[in-house]
Amino acid sequence: xxxxxxxxxxxxxxxADLPTPYVEIDEDRLTRNLRGMQARAMAAGVTLRPHIKTHxxxxxxxxxxxxxxxxxxxxxxxxALVFVEAGIPSVTLAYPIVRPQSIDRxxxxxxxxxxxxxxxxxxxxxxxxxxxxxxxxxxxxxxxLKIDVGLGRVGVKPSDPRALVLAESISRHPHLIFAGLxxxxxxxxxxxxxxxxxxIADAEAAALAELARRLRQSGVDVSRISxxxxxxxxxxxxxxxxxxxxxxxxxxxxxxxxxLGISTPDDISLSVIATVVAHNDKHFIIDAGSKSxxxxxxAHGSGGSGFGVAVSADGxxxxxxxxxxxxxxxxxxxxxxxxxxxxxxxxxFPNHACAVVAQFDSVTLRQSDGRAAALRIDAxxxxx
Numbered sequence: 001x002x003x004x005x006x007x008x009x010x011x012x013x014x015x016a017d018l019p020t021p022y023v024e025i026d027e028d029r030l031t032r033n034l035r036g037m038q039a040r041a042m043a044a045g046v047t048l049r050p051h052i053k054t055h056x057x058x059x060x061x062x063x064x065x066x067x068x069x070x071x072x073x074x075x076x077x078x079x080a081l082v083f084v085e086a087g088i089p090s091v092t093l094a095y096p097i098v099r100p101q102s103i104d105r106x107x108x109x110x111x112x113x114x115x116x117x118x119x120x121x122x123x124x125x126x127x128x129x130x131x132x133x134x135x136x137x138x139x140x141x142x143x144x145l146k147i148d149v150g151l152g153r154v155g156v157k158p159s160d161p162r163a164l165v166l167a168e169s170i171s172r173h174p175h176l177i178f179a180g181l182x183x184x185x186x187x188x189x190x191x192x193x194x195x196x197x198x199x200i201a202d203a204e205a206a207a208l209a210e211l212a213r214r215l216r217q218s219g220v221d222v223s224r225i226s227x228x229x230x231x232x233x234x235x236x237x238x239x240x241x242x243x244x245x246x247x248x249x250x251x252x253x254x255x256x257x258x259x260l261g262i263s264t265p266d267d268i269s270l271s272v273i274a275t276v277v278a279h280n281d282k283h284f285i286i287d288a289g290s291k292s293x294x295x296x297x298x299a300h301g302s303g304g305s306g307f308g309v310a311v312s313a314d315g316x317x318x319x320x321x322x323x324x325x326x327x328x329x330x331x332x333x334x335x336x337x338x339x340x341x342x343x344x345x346x347x348x349f350p351n352h353a354c355a356v357v358a359q360f361d362s363v364t365l366r367q368s369d370g371r372a373a374a375l376r377i378d379a380x381x382x383x384x
Contacts, residue, residue: 013366098125121166134175134176181225249354256299288348308322
């Protein structure tokens with residue numbers, strides 16, 4: 001299913017009468033997405049630890065936990081701290097720490113609250129930094145060895161001899177506990193067909209399983225194998241040997257998910273409501289630009305043309321439009337025949353939901369009964 005799907009698949013109830021631009025979350029679709037991923041995890045016999053960088057919202061994280069998630073995954077120490085201080089019982093910080101000061105407040109908080117905390121490392125510098133913070137606070141911290149399975153961002157290659165050295169270094173450290181292997185197949189966002197996603201998921205699991213076998217032969221216990229990317233968790237079978245999944249985007253989904261074929265328009269729970277403020281001969285102009293939609297072409301730079309799919313918010317125009325370009329406060333939406341009238345509103349399904357949410361202090365939850373409620377984006381702006 002792509003942007004060319006029938007218009008009915010993109011239509012939603014008329015949005016709340018609020019100042020635009022604003023983000024609207026469809027509660028029924030959100031709940032369906034959360035339940036769907038939890039069911040996939042349970043069917044595969046793995047735990048779900050969703051990445052909250054997608055929503056940064058305590059209310060949504062609590063729903064995920066109520067449905068069966070074992071904890072959450074966060075991107076930055078201060079982001080993780082928001083969830084720790086709110087009482088989330090188990091948090092993985094999936095970001096490389098290279099200075100002990102970076103996690104000082106976080107470690108202090110998890111110690112006082114008894115929160116389970118996992119971190120990642122892919123270098124001796126990282127291991128030493130986490131170890132120093134743990135020693136300073138008199139705790140032992142769980143540390144995953146981060147494995148690069150193809151994205152080329154952070155991690156040691158599974159075949160690299162350093163993987164054994166680093167794992168042993170974590171295991172021997174008096175203030176650290178080797179938590180297992182952790183990876184992120186973010187390169188799956190660049191897939192062209194579903195079969196490619198399945199191949200990436202299988203290759204990731206095979207590489208981790210082989211590394212785990214070598215580590216166990218050398219005497220290092222590997223109790224967890226944690227993987228995380230919505231394309232591989234939603235668009236492929238969860239491979240045998242994986243013990244935990246950490247998808248994030250599945251809660252909302254977006255135009256990138258459409259392009260990958262892992263979602264239909266009816267699955268997307270997040271949209272941006274904007275107002276038509278002007279026309280020219282090729283475009284109608286909306287009051288949502290890069291500060292609302294972001295200029296992201298998709299996770300890890302994936303995606304095709306444009307910055308989102310727009311439809312008439314009240315269903316008055318039976319066609320989809322592409323947001324062709326952006327300035328900071330305006331979007332340029334191409335039309336072929338007749339543009340929506342000035343003052344009318346459109347609903348936009350953006351390329352990358354995670355990047356959109358990060359630009360708003362709150363979003364609007366459109367509840368099952370039609371009422372609108374504000375949801376605070378609690379960890380917005382926590383960049384350290």
